[in-house]
Amino acid sequence: MPADLGFFALLSRDIKLAFRQKSDIINPLMFFVMVITLFPLGVSPDPNELAAIAPGIIWVAALLASMLSMENMFRSDFEDGSLERMLVSPMPGFLIAIAKVVTHFLVTGLPLVFIAPVLAYMLSLPSEAYGVMVISLLLGLPTLSLVGAIGSALTVGLKRGALLLPLLVIPFFIPVLIFGTGALQGVIMEQPVTGQLSLMAALLLFSLASAPFACSASLKISMGNG
Amino acid sequence: MTDYLSVDNLLIERDDRLLFKGLTFSVSAGKVLQLVGRNGSGKTSLIRTLLGLMPDFEGDLCWKGKPLHQERDDFFSHLLYIGHKASIKSALTATENLEWLTAAYRKVTYFEIEQALEKVGLRGYEDVECHSMSAGQNRRVALAQLYLLDLPVWILDEPFTAIDLAGVEQLEARIAEHAEQGGAILLTTHHVMNIDAVTKVNLDEFAPRGRNAS
């Protein structure tokens, strides 16, 4: 199927671009590290106090870092005409959306998951929570990318899109934030967390099944403004 | 002779301003249709409407005689569209750009890309990143698709922009060749083309009264 070829070509193109420009990978990561550094400085370096708020800090910082590069998901393709070209190719719109989401997760989300244990250690997060933290990030960050792709598609081509996008998507990030921190706090308080994690998995599956279509529809609509 | 695309009694309005009405034409095999009109006459809006990117219009659009909006998939798999922005990624090489641009249609080999680039006068630029090429060269990379993809219908928005005289001649020759082989071409340009099969459609003639005079 040529449509599949198009999908993998787009995916490899975007990953190649990310590795060539590097800032898409490094900036969110740096942002994540720096925001987390602010908390001990702003709140307290006391390990007990930090450990109590560590789940929230990690998740809020991951959420913001993931949002940082969302605005660019479709923007450069919109500006150089690539997006228009993709939308009039035989490749269905939802595959474009999935390719972009996968790239965003691989380029922005996954590096955060890798560095999160180091930062969790610095925030004195109890070591038994590390596994759940990684799992919750692996389940939550793709959900953020999926939902963010809709917001990114709705604001692509708008002059104030970069400022508008966070306003649109933050409310939709709330469930991920709540389940994610809830799971981490659950581990710390020695409560079962499979419930929270399965809710996150359900949310991911639901977003995976619906968001690409909403995103593709949004892209087509946004093109009408240009 | 088959009509690939036909437009019947089309009216397009943009932000409460009527661009044109009563526009009727068809894009058929062996023909080149050249859209002309002053700036703002709606050439790009017309193309975007045909591509389904602007859903507000009145009138009938058909693909091979059937309503276009039902035949969108078939239309897109027989269409090569090159917009006025070249859709070239500057951080990728010419080959990498052509690889993704053609991937949704068929698998092209490196050898084919090499040949196509040679035809547009970019021999030796296969592995050069596009940001180190000029605007005209970037446009030529995009135009190399005309040699790589075997699609009957071409829609080209301002294809002559930024290319030099030799390039213009080559492009004209390729367009004429495609028309002879039974392809259909819709393009916008103010350039006077030296091809027999050209039909001109002037959008200013379909503009509302008052705008022609001014």
Add this chain to the structure above:
Amino acid sequence: MSFKAKFKRWFHSWASPKWFFEKSERWLPWLGVPALSLLAIGLVWGLIFAPEDYQQGNSFRIIYLHVPAAILSQSIFMMMAVAGAINLIWRIKLADMAAKHCAPIGASFAFIALATGAIWGKPTWGTWWVWDARLTSMLILLFLYLGVIALYSAIDNRETAGRSTAILSLVGLVNIPIIKYSVELWNTLHQPATFKLTEKPSMPAEMWVPLLIMVIGFYLFFGWILFKRMRAEVIEREFKAKWLQKKLIEN
């Protein structure tokens, strides 16, 4: 004519701004007058005749504003999303106008619910703001409304703005139950079973009847103001139409 055919004709008549503009002129008093009377009755009943709450005292009377505003702001979001969907699927202009004007009205009711909730919180909890599950959900609903309004005003082209916000409000509608559920879960994790503002085990009739009257009055008021706004929007969009010019300039 079969019921289906009748329904189809009725549905399509909504596509015509002219039909709406002419009909709604006659509907307005049927919404406005009952709205005003019900609100007046509800207010007098609620403020003066309803009994004092044995726990909360007279601050309980804020319920007659808080609850209708909260219910209405949620219903309006749903209506906005449905109108947006109708606009996306059938391209009915009137649905687009309705969706556009639902947003600011809904946002103002969400604001009323939030502000009155906060004010009510002061005598009840001793503070102007508590991260109560319902208030938090209402705050997020207000954010969703503000997002819709911000997106609409950021897009120049009217049709694109209508469709983009339609998608956003549909995504919002799907997510509202998820957000509410997650906020409730969060709330029980952090402050189990605190005193809720409006959850009464059993409310005597002299308390809930005026509340019901206020709720109905609010819905009617919403209908009235939505139609007023949509009529203004018809003028805004159809100013080139002869029928409208004739109608407005003759009067």
Add this chain to the structure above:
Amino acid sequence: MGEFESFQAFIEMGGHGLYVWLAYAVGAVVIGGNIWWVGRIRKLAEQRLRKYVRRQELEG
């Protein structure tokens, strides 16, 4: 007067007067604002239409 012994008691609301009346004032302002706004957009839309008609008449 209903549940209250006097008008004074009604205003005071058993010490909760500030909250009750503040809440209703917010409600009144927001709803009043909505009504004012709809009048404004109606007026602006009509003005635009009149202007358009006048220009059309001038152009013949």
